Amino acid sequence: MTHHFFPQxxxxxxxxxxxxxxxxxxxxxxxxxxxxxxxxxxILDTIRPAAATRAGxxxxxxxxxxxxxxxxxxxxxxLVGKDNRxxxxxxxxxCSPELDRLLFAVLTRKQGSWSIKHLEICAxxxxxxxxxxxxxxxxxxxxxxxxxSAEGEDLQRACLRPKPARPRKP
Numbered sequence: 001m002t003h004h005f006f007p008q009x010x011x012x013x014x015x016x017x018x019x020x021x022x023x024x025x026x027x028x029x030x031x032x033x034x035x036x037x038x039x040x041x042x043i044l045d046t047i048r049p050a051a052a053t054r055a056g057x058x059x060x061x062x063x064x065x066x067x068x069x070x071x072x073x074x075x076x077x078x079l080v081g082k083d084n085r086x087x088x089x090x091x092x093x094x095c096s097p098e099l100d101r102l103l104f105a106v107l108t109r110k111q112g113s114w115s116i117k118h119l120e121i122c123a124x125x126x127x128x129x130x131x132x133x134x135x136x137x138x139x140x141x142x143x144x145x146x147x148x149s150a151e152g153e154d155l156q157r158a159c160l161r162p163k164p165a166r167p168r169k170p
Contacts, residue, residue, distance in 0.1 A: 035068055043073050046114040047105045051079055054121050056091035058082035061103060069142025071109040076128065076147070079103050079121060095122035102126060106139065128155060 044061055052059045058081070065076040078101050081087050089097045102123040107114045118134060120127050127134065129150040141159035149155055 035066060039068060040066060043068075043075065043107060043114055046107060046116060047075060047103075047119065050116055050119055051103065051105075051121050054092065054094065054119070055079060055087060056093070057088055059087060060084060065146055067143050067145050069140035072140050072143055073105075073107045073109070073114065074128075074139070074143035075103065075105045075107075076126060077103045092122060096124075099124045104128065106134075106136075106143070125150070131155070 043066065044063075048059065048061060051061065059079045060082060061075070061077055062080055063075060063077045065074070067074045079087050087095070087101060089095045089101075095101060099122065101121070102125070104118070104120045104123055104127040105116055106118040107116050109115075118127075126147075128144070128147050141156050144155035144159050147155045149158070
């Protein structure tokens with residue numbers, strides 16, 4: 001006889017335990033919430049010097065999304081000056097004063113060290129809106145948790161969708 005946890009057993013389980021299990025499930029699906037602080041620091045410490053060099057000044061990273069899936073990480077956020085004031089745009093050759101300063105980075109980890117695979121410091125739109133231009137097919141789907149396309153499509157769900165088979169060459 002097969003036993004299923006829900007719905008019969010849920011009626012007898014204390015509400016607090018049910019909520020706790022639901023919270024654990026939510027945390028497991030949103031890697032940024034459960035991210036080890038050391039891993040977060042290592043990722044930011046890898047991105048910051050490269051971003052500062054390209055920005056022509058010391059910068060701080062404001063994190064909107066930081067997802068880790070295995071040995072891959074994706075960060076979406078923005079840059080501010082070291083003192084939390086706006087970045088001096090005139091020092092960054094690739095930035096325009098009238099455009100946004102979105103930060104986007106994809107990293108991989110080998111032998112415990114993170115390295116940057118893709119970095120944009122002054123994106124005008126979220127670069128993950130254009131994944132087909134970023135060679136993202138090699139990236140694990142967990143990197144896209146919580147991100148949406150320009151049309152509002154859940155990018156992680158889209159990534160997990162089965163891909164059509166490629167035709168074989170004769």
